Amino acid sequence: MDDFIEILKKITPEVVEILERRYDVLKNVKYHQPIGRRMLSEKLKLSERIVRNEVDILRSLGLLKITDNGTILTNEGEELLEKLSNMVYDIKGLESLRQTVKDILGARDVFIVPGDADTNPYVLKELGNVASKVILPLLQNVRIIAVTGGQTVKEVVDNFPVCSFKDILVVPARGGIGQEVEKQANTLAANLAKKLGGRYKLLHLPDTMDEEIYNLIAKKEEVQDVLNDINNADMLIFGIGNAIEMAKRRKFSQEMINKLCQVGAIGEIFGYYFDREGNIVYSTTTVGIKLEKIKNIKYMIGVAGGAHKAEAVLSLNGIKHSSIFVIDEGIARRIVDIKR
Known part of the structure:
Protein backbone atom coordinates (compact mmCIF):
# COMPACT_ATOMS: atom_id res chain seq x y z
CA MET A 1 0.00 0.00 0.00
CA LYS A 92 -0.10 12.19 4.00
CA GLY A 93 2.36 9.83 5.71
CA LEU A 94 0.87 10.57 9.10
CA GLU A 95 1.91 7.30 10.75
CA SER A 96 5.58 8.10 10.13
CA LEU A 97 4.96 11.70 11.24
CA ARG A 98 3.25 10.44 14.39
CA GLN A 99 6.27 8.39 15.41
CA THR A 100 8.66 11.26 14.67
CA VAL A 101 6.66 13.69 16.80
CA LYS A 102 6.30 11.13 19.58
CA ASP A 103 10.11 10.77 19.66
CA ILE A 104 10.64 14.54 19.63
CA LEU A 105 8.21 15.11 22.49
CA GLY A 106 9.21 11.98 24.40
CA ALA A 107 5.47 11.55 24.88
CA ARG A 108 3.60 8.53 26.17
CA ASP A 109 1.74 8.51 22.84
CA VAL A 110 0.68 10.81 20.02
CA PHE A 111 -2.35 10.73 17.73
CA ILE A 112 -2.54 12.95 14.65
CA VAL A 113 -5.63 14.21 12.83
CA PRO A 114 -5.22 15.21 9.14
CA GLY A 115 -5.41 18.95 8.44
CA ASP A 116 -4.72 22.18 10.30
CA ALA A 117 -7.34 23.78 12.54
CA ASP A 118 -5.86 27.20 11.74
CA THR A 119 -7.14 26.86 8.16
CA ASN A 120 -9.80 24.12 8.41
CA PRO A 121 -12.27 24.70 11.29
CA TYR A 122 -13.72 21.19 11.03
CA VAL A 123 -10.36 19.79 12.19
CA LEU A 124 -11.22 20.77 15.77
CA LYS A 125 -14.27 18.52 15.56
CA GLU A 126 -12.08 15.73 14.22
CA LEU A 127 -9.73 16.23 17.17
CA GLY A 128 -12.68 15.85 19.53
CA ASN A 129 -13.81 12.71 17.72
CA VAL A 130 -10.37 11.06 17.80
CA ALA A 131 -9.68 12.11 21.40
CA SER A 132 -12.98 10.61 22.58
CA LYS A 133 -12.01 7.29 20.92
CA VAL A 134 -8.59 7.41 22.59
CA ILE A 135 -10.12 8.10 26.01
CA LEU A 136 -13.01 5.60 25.97
CA PRO A 137 -11.00 2.35 26.42
CA LEU A 138 -9.03 3.92 29.30
CA LEU A 139 -12.09 4.60 31.42
CA GLN A 140 -12.19 1.09 32.91
CA ASN A 141 -9.28 2.15 35.13
CA VAL A 142 -10.57 5.61 36.04
CA ARG A 143 -12.51 6.88 39.08
CA ILE A 144 -12.13 10.65 38.76
CA ILE A 145 -11.78 12.71 35.56
CA ALA A 146 -10.74 16.37 35.67
CA VAL A 147 -11.35 18.57 32.61
CA THR A 148 -10.16 22.06 31.73
CA GLY A 149 -12.24 24.49 29.70
CA GLY A 150 -11.85 25.75 26.14
CA GLN A 151 -13.15 25.05 22.65
CA THR A 152 -10.96 22.01 21.99
CA VAL A 153 -11.97 20.21 25.19
CA LYS A 154 -15.58 21.13 24.40
CA GLU A 155 -15.22 19.26 21.09
CA VAL A 156 -13.98 16.20 22.99
CA VAL A 157 -17.04 16.28 25.27
CA ASP A 158 -19.45 16.98 22.39
CA ASN A 159 -18.09 13.98 20.45
CA PHE A 160 -18.21 11.60 23.39
CA PRO A 161 -20.72 8.76 23.01
CA VAL A 162 -23.43 8.14 25.59
CA CYS A 163 -22.25 5.22 27.74
CA SER A 164 -22.49 3.83 31.25
CA PHE A 165 -19.77 4.55 33.80
CA LYS A 166 -21.89 5.22 36.88
CA ASP A 167 -18.94 5.14 39.29
CA ILE A 168 -16.94 7.85 37.51
CA LEU A 169 -16.86 11.35 39.00
CA VAL A 170 -16.11 14.30 36.69
CA VAL A 171 -14.77 17.57 38.11
CA PRO A 172 -13.56 20.85 36.59
CA ALA A 173 -9.76 21.06 36.72
CA ARG A 174 -9.96 24.79 37.41
CA GLY A 175 -12.32 27.68 37.99
CA GLY A 176 -14.15 29.69 35.34
CA ILE A 177 -12.43 31.87 32.74
CA GLY A 178 -13.95 34.28 30.22
CA GLN A 179 -17.60 34.88 29.43
CA GLU A 180 -18.49 31.85 27.29
CA VAL A 181 -20.24 29.59 29.80
CA GLU A 182 -20.55 26.68 27.34
CA LYS A 183 -16.72 26.39 27.16
CA GLN A 184 -16.02 26.66 30.87
CA ALA A 185 -14.68 23.72 32.84
CA ASN A 186 -17.78 23.52 35.08
CA THR A 187 -20.09 23.17 32.08
CA LEU A 188 -17.87 20.63 30.35
CA ALA A 189 -17.51 18.55 33.53
CA ALA A 190 -21.30 18.39 33.93
CA ASN A 191 -21.86 17.58 30.24
CA LEU A 192 -19.22 14.82 30.21
CA ALA A 193 -20.66 13.27 33.38
CA LYS A 194 -24.08 13.13 31.72
CA LYS A 195 -22.59 11.42 28.65
CA LEU A 196 -20.90 8.88 30.92
CA GLY A 197 -23.93 8.36 33.14
CA GLY A 198 -21.67 9.35 36.05
CA ARG A 199 -21.55 12.05 38.71
CA TYR A 200 -20.05 15.53 38.77
CA LYS A 201 -19.06 18.27 41.17
CA LEU A 202 -18.66 21.94 40.30
CA LEU A 203 -16.21 24.63 41.34
CA HIS A 204 -18.12 27.92 41.55
CA LEU A 205 -15.07 30.17 41.55
CA PRO A 206 -13.21 32.27 38.97
CA ASP A 207 -10.02 30.82 37.53
CA THR A 208 -7.78 33.48 39.04
CA MET A 209 -8.11 35.70 42.09
CA ASP A 210 -6.11 37.66 44.63
CA GLU A 211 -3.93 35.31 46.69
CA GLU A 212 -5.30 36.52 50.01
CA ILE A 213 -8.90 35.92 48.88
CA TYR A 214 -7.93 32.54 47.47
CA ASN A 215 -6.40 31.44 50.79
CA LEU A 216 -9.61 32.34 52.59
CA ILE A 217 -11.99 30.67 50.13
CA ALA A 218 -9.85 27.56 49.76
CA LYS A 219 -10.40 26.81 53.46
CA LYS A 220 -14.14 26.39 52.99
CA GLU A 221 -15.22 22.77 53.34
CA GLU A 222 -17.20 22.61 50.07
CA VAL A 223 -14.28 24.09 48.13
CA GLN A 224 -11.77 21.78 49.83
CA ASP A 225 -13.97 18.82 48.91
CA VAL A 226 -13.82 19.63 45.16
CA LEU A 227 -10.13 20.58 45.24
CA ASN A 228 -9.34 17.25 46.90
CA ASP A 229 -11.14 15.39 44.10
CA ILE A 230 -9.35 17.48 41.45
CA ASN A 231 -5.94 16.71 42.93
CA ASN A 232 -6.78 12.98 43.15
CA ALA A 233 -7.96 12.67 39.55
CA ASP A 234 -6.96 9.55 37.60
CA MET A 235 -7.39 11.31 34.25
CA LEU A 236 -6.89 14.91 33.17
CA ILE A 237 -8.24 16.12 29.83
CA PHE A 238 -6.66 19.47 29.01
CA GLY A 239 -6.31 21.97 26.22
CA ILE A 240 -3.01 23.65 25.44
CA GLY A 241 -2.94 27.40 25.07
CA ASN A 242 -0.73 29.92 23.33
CA ALA A 243 0.60 32.08 26.17
CA ILE A 244 -0.36 35.48 24.75
CA GLU A 245 -3.78 34.32 23.58
CA MET A 246 -4.53 32.99 27.08
CA ALA A 247 -3.30 36.19 28.71
CA LYS A 248 -5.74 38.16 26.57
CA ARG A 249 -8.58 35.77 27.45
CA ARG A 250 -7.78 36.36 31.11
CA LYS A 251 -7.94 40.10 30.36
CA PHE A 252 -4.36 40.78 31.46
CA SER A 253 -3.24 44.39 31.17
CA GLN A 254 -1.19 45.36 28.14
CA GLU A 255 1.72 45.95 30.50
CA MET A 256 1.47 42.35 31.75
CA ILE A 257 1.18 41.00 28.20
CA ASN A 258 4.31 42.94 27.24
CA LYS A 259 6.10 41.44 30.25
CA LEU A 260 5.12 37.91 29.17
CA CYS A 261 6.54 38.64 25.71
CA GLN A 262 9.75 39.92 27.25
CA VAL A 263 10.28 36.80 29.37
CA GLY A 264 9.57 34.60 26.33
CA ALA A 265 6.26 33.04 27.40
CA ILE A 266 5.15 30.56 24.71
CA GLY A 267 2.72 28.02 26.16
CA GLU A 268 0.12 27.92 28.93
CA ILE A 269 -1.64 25.22 30.93
CA PHE A 270 -3.48 25.51 34.27
CA GLY A 271 -2.40 29.16 34.70
CA TYR A 272 1.32 28.39 34.28
CA TYR A 273 3.24 30.13 31.48
CA PHE A 274 6.27 28.41 29.90
CA ASP A 275 9.15 29.61 27.73
CA ARG A 276 10.78 27.66 24.87
CA GLU A 277 12.95 25.67 27.26
CA GLY A 278 9.98 24.65 29.39
CA ASN A 279 10.76 26.97 32.29
CA ILE A 280 7.83 28.47 34.18
CA VAL A 281 8.21 32.21 33.60
CA TYR A 282 4.93 33.27 35.22
CA SER A 283 2.02 31.73 37.09
CA THR A 284 -1.33 33.01 38.28
CA THR A 285 -3.01 32.26 41.59
CA THR A 286 -5.25 29.78 39.85
CA VAL A 287 -8.08 27.91 41.52
CA GLY A 288 -7.87 24.22 40.72
CA ILE A 289 -5.21 21.71 39.76
CA LYS A 290 -1.60 22.47 40.64
CA LEU A 291 1.34 21.52 38.45
CA GLU A 292 3.09 19.65 41.26
CA LYS A 293 0.07 17.34 41.65
CA ILE A 294 -0.16 16.09 38.07
CA LYS A 295 2.70 13.60 38.48
CA ASN A 296 0.21 11.36 40.29
CA ILE A 297 -2.33 11.38 37.43
CA LYS A 298 -2.56 8.07 35.56
CA TYR A 299 -3.74 9.46 32.20
CA MET A 300 -2.85 12.94 30.94
CA ILE A 301 -4.71 13.69 27.68
CA GLY A 302 -3.57 16.89 25.94
CA VAL A 303 -5.64 18.05 22.96
CA ALA A 304 -4.67 20.91 20.65
CA GLY A 305 -5.27 22.11 17.10
CA GLY A 306 -3.70 24.72 14.84
CA ALA A 307 -0.07 24.99 13.72
CA HIS A 308 0.40 28.17 15.77
CA LYS A 309 0.26 26.02 18.94
CA ALA A 310 3.28 23.89 18.03
CA GLU A 311 5.69 25.89 20.18
CA ALA A 312 3.21 25.79 23.07
CA VAL A 313 3.18 21.98 22.90
CA LEU A 314 6.98 21.89 22.75
CA SER A 315 7.24 24.14 25.83
CA LEU A 316 5.54 21.60 28.13
CA ASN A 317 8.76 19.89 29.16
CA GLY A 318 7.55 18.94 32.61
CA ILE A 319 4.57 16.90 31.42
CA LYS A 320 5.37 15.77 27.85
CA HIS A 321 6.79 12.37 28.85
CA SER A 322 3.63 11.38 30.76
CA SER A 323 1.06 12.77 28.32
CA ILE A 324 -0.96 11.35 25.47
CA PHE A 325 -1.29 14.09 22.85
CA VAL A 326 -4.09 14.35 20.30
CA ILE A 327 -2.96 17.02 17.85
CA ASP A 328 -3.55 17.96 14.25
CA GLU A 329 -1.24 17.64 11.27
CA GLY A 330 -0.53 21.39 11.34
CA ILE A 331 1.00 21.19 14.82
CA ALA A 332 2.85 17.97 14.04
CA ARG A 333 4.53 19.29 10.88
CA ARG A 334 5.45 22.58 12.58
CA ILE A 335 7.05 20.67 15.47
CA VAL A 336 9.21 18.72 13.02
CA ASP A 337 10.17 21.92 11.17
CA ILE A 338 11.17 23.63 14.44
CA LYS A 339 13.31 20.70 15.53
CA ARG A 340 15.11 20.24 12.19
Whole structure:
Protein backbone atom coordinates (compact mmCIF):
# COMPACT_ATOMS: atom_id res chain seq x y z
CA MET A 1 0.00 0.00 0.00
CA ASP A 2 2.81 2.42 0.92
CA ASP A 3 4.60 1.74 -2.37
CA PHE A 4 1.38 2.27 -4.31
CA ILE A 5 0.79 5.62 -2.62
CA GLU A 6 4.34 6.78 -3.35
CA ILE A 7 3.95 5.81 -7.02
CA LEU A 8 0.60 7.61 -7.15
CA LYS A 9 2.17 10.78 -5.74
CA LYS A 10 4.97 10.72 -8.32
CA ILE A 11 3.02 9.69 -11.42
CA THR A 12 -0.28 11.51 -10.84
CA PRO A 13 0.16 14.16 -8.11
CA GLU A 14 -2.99 15.90 -9.38
CA VAL A 15 -5.03 12.83 -8.38
CA VAL A 16 -3.79 13.12 -4.80
CA GLU A 17 -4.64 16.83 -4.79
CA ILE A 18 -8.18 16.14 -6.04
CA LEU A 19 -8.66 13.35 -3.50
CA GLU A 20 -7.58 15.58 -0.61
CA ARG A 21 -9.85 18.41 -1.83
CA ARG A 22 -12.88 16.13 -2.07
CA TYR A 23 -12.05 14.72 1.36
CA ASP A 24 -12.16 18.29 2.72
CA VAL A 25 -15.50 18.90 0.99
CA LEU A 26 -17.03 15.75 2.47
CA LYS A 27 -15.63 16.45 5.95
CA ASN A 28 -16.97 20.01 5.97
CA VAL A 29 -20.39 18.83 4.84
CA LYS A 30 -20.37 16.15 7.54
CA TYR A 31 -19.75 18.62 10.35
CA HIS A 32 -21.84 21.54 9.07
CA GLN A 33 -24.74 19.88 7.25
CA PRO A 34 -27.05 21.04 5.91
CA ILE A 35 -24.73 23.66 4.43
CA GLY A 36 -25.11 26.06 1.53
CA ARG A 37 -22.50 26.35 -1.21
CA ARG A 38 -21.50 29.88 -0.25
CA MET A 39 -20.83 28.87 3.36
CA LEU A 40 -19.01 25.75 2.16
CA SER A 41 -16.90 27.93 -0.11
CA GLU A 42 -15.95 30.15 2.84
CA LYS A 43 -15.00 27.21 5.04
CA LEU A 44 -12.92 25.59 2.29
CA LYS A 45 -11.40 28.91 1.22
CA LEU A 46 -12.15 27.98 -2.40
CA SER A 47 -14.10 29.85 -5.06
CA GLU A 48 -17.80 29.13 -5.36
CA ARG A 49 -17.20 27.90 -8.91
CA ILE A 50 -14.77 25.20 -7.75
CA VAL A 51 -17.03 24.22 -4.85
CA ARG A 52 -20.07 24.01 -7.13
CA ASN A 53 -18.14 21.75 -9.49
CA GLU A 54 -16.95 19.46 -6.67
CA VAL A 55 -20.40 19.26 -5.09
CA ASP A 56 -21.96 18.39 -8.46
CA ILE A 57 -19.43 15.59 -9.02
CA LEU A 58 -19.88 14.17 -5.51
CA ARG A 59 -23.65 14.38 -5.88
CA SER A 60 -23.51 12.50 -9.20
CA LEU A 61 -21.54 9.78 -7.41
CA GLY A 62 -24.29 9.46 -4.80
CA LEU A 63 -22.15 10.81 -1.96
CA LEU A 64 -23.93 14.14 -1.45
CA LYS A 65 -27.56 15.20 -1.62
CA ILE A 66 -28.92 18.70 -2.22
CA THR A 67 -31.93 19.60 -0.05
CA ASP A 68 -33.95 22.79 0.40
CA ASN A 69 -31.83 23.55 3.48
CA GLY A 70 -28.45 22.83 1.90
CA THR A 71 -26.05 20.01 1.07
CA ILE A 72 -25.94 16.85 3.20
CA LEU A 73 -24.03 13.56 3.17
CA THR A 74 -25.81 10.45 1.97
CA ASN A 75 -25.41 7.13 3.82
CA GLU A 76 -23.03 6.03 1.08
CA GLY A 77 -21.11 9.26 1.56
CA GLU A 78 -20.77 8.56 5.30
CA GLU A 79 -19.44 5.05 4.65
CA LEU A 80 -16.98 6.17 1.98
CA LEU A 81 -15.72 9.05 4.13
CA GLU A 82 -14.68 6.60 6.86
CA LYS A 83 -12.60 4.62 4.35
CA LEU A 84 -11.28 7.78 2.73
CA SER A 85 -10.09 9.08 6.11
CA ASN A 86 -7.77 6.07 6.45
CA MET A 87 -6.50 6.57 2.90
CA VAL A 88 -5.79 10.28 3.44
CA TYR A 89 -3.95 9.36 6.66
CA ASP A 90 -1.69 7.04 4.63
CA ILE A 91 -1.27 9.42 1.69
CA LYS A 92 -0.10 12.19 4.00
CA GLY A 93 2.36 9.83 5.71
CA LEU A 94 0.87 10.57 9.10
CA GLU A 95 1.91 7.30 10.75
CA SER A 96 5.58 8.10 10.13
CA LEU A 97 4.96 11.70 11.24
CA ARG A 98 3.25 10.44 14.39
CA GLN A 99 6.27 8.39 15.41
CA THR A 100 8.66 11.26 14.67
CA VAL A 101 6.66 13.69 16.80
CA LYS A 102 6.30 11.13 19.58
CA ASP A 103 10.11 10.77 19.66
CA ILE A 104 10.64 14.54 19.63
CA LEU A 105 8.21 15.11 22.49
CA GLY A 106 9.21 11.98 24.40
CA ALA A 107 5.47 11.55 24.88
CA ARG A 108 3.60 8.53 26.17
CA ASP A 109 1.74 8.51 22.84
CA VAL A 110 0.68 10.81 20.02
CA PHE A 111 -2.35 10.73 17.73
CA ILE A 112 -2.54 12.95 14.65
CA VAL A 113 -5.63 14.21 12.83
CA PRO A 114 -5.22 15.21 9.14
CA GLY A 115 -5.41 18.95 8.44
CA ASP A 116 -4.72 22.18 10.30
CA ALA A 117 -7.34 23.78 12.54
CA ASP A 118 -5.86 27.20 11.74
CA THR A 119 -7.14 26.86 8.16
CA ASN A 120 -9.80 24.12 8.41
CA PRO A 121 -12.27 24.70 11.29
CA TYR A 122 -13.72 21.19 11.03
CA VAL A 123 -10.36 19.79 12.19
CA LEU A 124 -11.22 20.77 15.77
CA LYS A 125 -14.27 18.52 15.56
CA GLU A 126 -12.08 15.73 14.22
CA LEU A 127 -9.73 16.23 17.17
CA GLY A 128 -12.68 15.85 19.53
CA ASN A 129 -13.81 12.71 17.72
CA VAL A 130 -10.37 11.06 17.80
CA ALA A 131 -9.68 12.11 21.40
CA SER A 132 -12.98 10.61 22.58
CA LYS A 133 -12.01 7.29 20.92
CA VAL A 134 -8.59 7.41 22.59
CA ILE A 135 -10.12 8.10 26.01
CA LEU A 136 -13.01 5.60 25.97
CA PRO A 137 -11.00 2.35 26.42
CA LEU A 138 -9.03 3.92 29.30
CA LEU A 139 -12.09 4.60 31.42
CA GLN A 140 -12.19 1.09 32.91
CA ASN A 141 -9.28 2.15 35.13
CA VAL A 142 -10.57 5.61 36.04
CA ARG A 143 -12.51 6.88 39.08
CA ILE A 144 -12.13 10.65 38.76
CA ILE A 145 -11.78 12.71 35.56
CA ALA A 146 -10.74 16.37 35.67
CA VAL A 147 -11.35 18.57 32.61
CA THR A 148 -10.16 22.06 31.73
CA GLY A 149 -12.24 24.49 29.70
CA GLY A 150 -11.85 25.75 26.14
CA GLN A 151 -13.15 25.05 22.65
CA THR A 152 -10.96 22.01 21.99
CA VAL A 153 -11.97 20.21 25.19
CA LYS A 154 -15.58 21.13 24.40
CA GLU A 155 -15.22 19.26 21.09
CA VAL A 156 -13.98 16.20 22.99
CA VAL A 157 -17.04 16.28 25.27
CA ASP A 158 -19.45 16.98 22.39
CA ASN A 159 -18.09 13.98 20.45
CA PHE A 160 -18.21 11.60 23.39
CA PRO A 161 -20.72 8.76 23.01
CA VAL A 162 -23.43 8.14 25.59
CA CYS A 163 -22.25 5.22 27.74
CA SER A 164 -22.49 3.83 31.25
CA PHE A 165 -19.77 4.55 33.80
CA LYS A 166 -21.89 5.22 36.88
CA ASP A 167 -18.94 5.14 39.29
CA ILE A 168 -16.94 7.85 37.51
CA LEU A 169 -16.86 11.35 39.00
CA VAL A 170 -16.11 14.30 36.69
CA VAL A 171 -14.77 17.57 38.11
CA PRO A 172 -13.56 20.85 36.59
CA ALA A 173 -9.76 21.06 36.72
CA ARG A 174 -9.96 24.79 37.41
CA GLY A 175 -12.32 27.68 37.99
CA GLY A 176 -14.15 29.69 35.34
CA ILE A 177 -12.43 31.87 32.74
CA GLY A 178 -13.95 34.28 30.22
CA GLN A 179 -17.60 34.88 29.43
CA GLU A 180 -18.49 31.85 27.29
CA VAL A 181 -20.24 29.59 29.80
CA GLU A 182 -20.55 26.68 27.34
CA LYS A 183 -16.72 26.39 27.16
CA GLN A 184 -16.02 26.66 30.87
CA ALA A 185 -14.68 23.72 32.84
CA ASN A 186 -17.78 23.52 35.08
CA THR A 187 -20.09 23.17 32.08
CA LEU A 188 -17.87 20.63 30.35
CA ALA A 189 -17.51 18.55 33.53
CA ALA A 190 -21.30 18.39 33.93
CA ASN A 191 -21.86 17.58 30.24
CA LEU A 192 -19.22 14.82 30.21
CA ALA A 193 -20.66 13.27 33.38
CA LYS A 194 -24.08 13.13 31.72
CA LYS A 195 -22.59 11.42 28.65
CA LEU A 196 -20.90 8.88 30.92
CA GLY A 197 -23.93 8.36 33.14
CA GLY A 198 -21.67 9.35 36.05
CA ARG A 199 -21.55 12.05 38.71
CA TYR A 200 -20.05 15.53 38.77
CA LYS A 201 -19.06 18.27 41.17
CA LEU A 202 -18.66 21.94 40.30
CA LEU A 203 -16.21 24.63 41.34
CA HIS A 204 -18.12 27.92 41.55
CA LEU A 205 -15.07 30.17 41.55
CA PRO A 206 -13.21 32.27 38.97
CA ASP A 207 -10.02 30.82 37.53
CA THR A 208 -7.78 33.48 39.04
CA MET A 209 -8.11 35.70 42.09
CA ASP A 210 -6.11 37.66 44.63
CA GLU A 211 -3.93 35.31 46.69
CA GLU A 212 -5.30 36.52 50.01
CA ILE A 213 -8.90 35.92 48.88
CA TYR A 214 -7.93 32.54 47.47
CA ASN A 215 -6.40 31.44 50.79
CA LEU A 216 -9.61 32.34 52.59
CA ILE A 217 -11.99 30.67 50.13
CA ALA A 218 -9.85 27.56 49.76
CA LYS A 219 -10.40 26.81 53.46
CA LYS A 220 -14.14 26.39 52.99
CA GLU A 221 -15.22 22.77 53.34
CA GLU A 222 -17.20 22.61 50.07
CA VAL A 223 -14.28 24.09 48.13
CA GLN A 224 -11.77 21.78 49.83
CA ASP A 225 -13.97 18.82 48.91
CA VAL A 226 -13.82 19.63 45.16
CA LEU A 227 -10.13 20.58 45.24
CA ASN A 228 -9.34 17.25 46.90
CA ASP A 229 -11.14 15.39 44.10
CA ILE A 230 -9.35 17.48 41.45
CA ASN A 231 -5.94 16.71 42.93
CA ASN A 232 -6.78 12.98 43.15
CA ALA A 233 -7.96 12.67 39.55
CA ASP A 234 -6.96 9.55 37.60
CA MET A 235 -7.39 11.31 34.25
CA LEU A 236 -6.89 14.91 33.17
CA ILE A 237 -8.24 16.12 29.83
CA PHE A 238 -6.66 19.47 29.01
CA GLY A 239 -6.31 21.97 26.22
CA ILE A 240 -3.01 23.65 25.44
CA GLY A 241 -2.94 27.40 25.07
CA ASN A 242 -0.73 29.92 23.33
CA ALA A 243 0.60 32.08 26.17
CA ILE A 244 -0.36 35.48 24.75
CA GLU A 245 -3.78 34.32 23.58
CA MET A 246 -4.53 32.99 27.08
CA ALA A 247 -3.30 36.19 28.71
CA LYS A 248 -5.74 38.16 26.57
CA ARG A 249 -8.58 35.77 27.45
CA ARG A 250 -7.78 36.36 31.11
CA LYS A 251 -7.94 40.10 30.36
CA PHE A 252 -4.36 40.78 31.46
CA SER A 253 -3.24 44.39 31.17
CA GLN A 254 -1.19 45.36 28.14
CA GLU A 255 1.72 45.95 30.50
CA MET A 256 1.47 42.35 31.75
CA ILE A 257 1.18 41.00 28.20
CA ASN A 258 4.31 42.94 27.24
CA LYS A 259 6.10 41.44 30.25
CA LEU A 260 5.12 37.91 29.17
CA CYS A 261 6.54 38.64 25.71
CA GLN A 262 9.75 39.92 27.25
CA VAL A 263 10.28 36.80 29.37
CA GLY A 264 9.57 34.60 26.33
CA ALA A 265 6.26 33.04 27.40
CA ILE A 266 5.15 30.56 24.71
CA GLY A 267 2.72 28.02 26.16
CA GLU A 268 0.12 27.92 28.93
CA ILE A 269 -1.64 25.22 30.93
CA PHE A 270 -3.48 25.51 34.27
CA GLY A 271 -2.40 29.16 34.70
CA TYR A 272 1.32 28.39 34.28
CA TYR A 273 3.24 30.13 31.48
CA PHE A 274 6.27 28.41 29.90
CA ASP A 275 9.15 29.61 27.73
CA ARG A 276 10.78 27.66 24.87
CA GLU A 277 12.95 25.67 27.26
CA GLY A 278 9.98 24.65 29.39
CA ASN A 279 10.76 26.97 32.29
CA ILE A 280 7.83 28.47 34.18
CA VAL A 281 8.21 32.21 33.60
CA TYR A 282 4.93 33.27 35.22
CA SER A 283 2.02 31.73 37.09
CA THR A 284 -1.33 33.01 38.28
CA THR A 285 -3.01 32.26 41.59
CA THR A 286 -5.25 29.78 39.85
CA VAL A 287 -8.08 27.91 41.52
CA GLY A 288 -7.87 24.22 40.72
CA ILE A 289 -5.21 21.71 39.76
CA LYS A 290 -1.60 22.47 40.64
CA LEU A 291 1.34 21.52 38.45
CA GLU A 292 3.09 19.65 41.26
CA LYS A 293 0.07 17.34 41.65
CA ILE A 294 -0.16 16.09 38.07
CA LYS A 295 2.70 13.60 38.48
CA ASN A 296 0.21 11.36 40.29
CA ILE A 297 -2.33 11.38 37.43
CA LYS A 298 -2.56 8.07 35.56
CA TYR A 299 -3.74 9.46 32.20
CA MET A 300 -2.85 12.94 30.94
CA ILE A 301 -4.71 13.69 27.68
CA GLY A 302 -3.57 16.89 25.94
CA VAL A 303 -5.64 18.05 22.96
CA ALA A 304 -4.67 20.91 20.65
CA GLY A 305 -5.27 22.11 17.10
CA GLY A 306 -3.70 24.72 14.84
CA ALA A 307 -0.07 24.99 13.72
CA HIS A 308 0.40 28.17 15.77
CA LYS A 309 0.26 26.02 18.94
CA ALA A 310 3.28 23.89 18.03
CA GLU A 311 5.69 25.89 20.18
CA ALA A 312 3.21 25.79 23.07
CA VAL A 313 3.18 21.98 22.90
CA LEU A 314 6.98 21.89 22.75
CA SER A 315 7.24 24.14 25.83
CA LEU A 316 5.54 21.60 28.13
CA ASN A 317 8.76 19.89 29.16
CA GLY A 318 7.55 18.94 32.61
CA ILE A 319 4.57 16.90 31.42
CA LYS A 320 5.37 15.77 27.85
CA HIS A 321 6.79 12.37 28.85
CA SER A 322 3.63 11.38 30.76
CA SER A 323 1.06 12.77 28.32
CA ILE A 324 -0.96 11.35 25.47
CA PHE A 325 -1.29 14.09 22.85
CA VAL A 326 -4.09 14.35 20.30
CA ILE A 327 -2.96 17.02 17.85
CA ASP A 328 -3.55 17.96 14.25
CA GLU A 329 -1.24 17.64 11.27
CA GLY A 330 -0.53 21.39 11.34
CA ILE A 331 1.00 21.19 14.82
CA ALA A 332 2.85 17.97 14.04
CA ARG A 333 4.53 19.29 10.88
CA ARG A 334 5.45 22.58 12.58
CA ILE A 335 7.05 20.67 15.47
CA VAL A 336 9.21 18.72 13.02
CA ASP A 337 10.17 21.92 11.17
CA ILE A 338 11.17 23.63 14.44
CA LYS A 339 13.31 20.70 15.53
CA ARG A 340 15.11 20.24 12.19
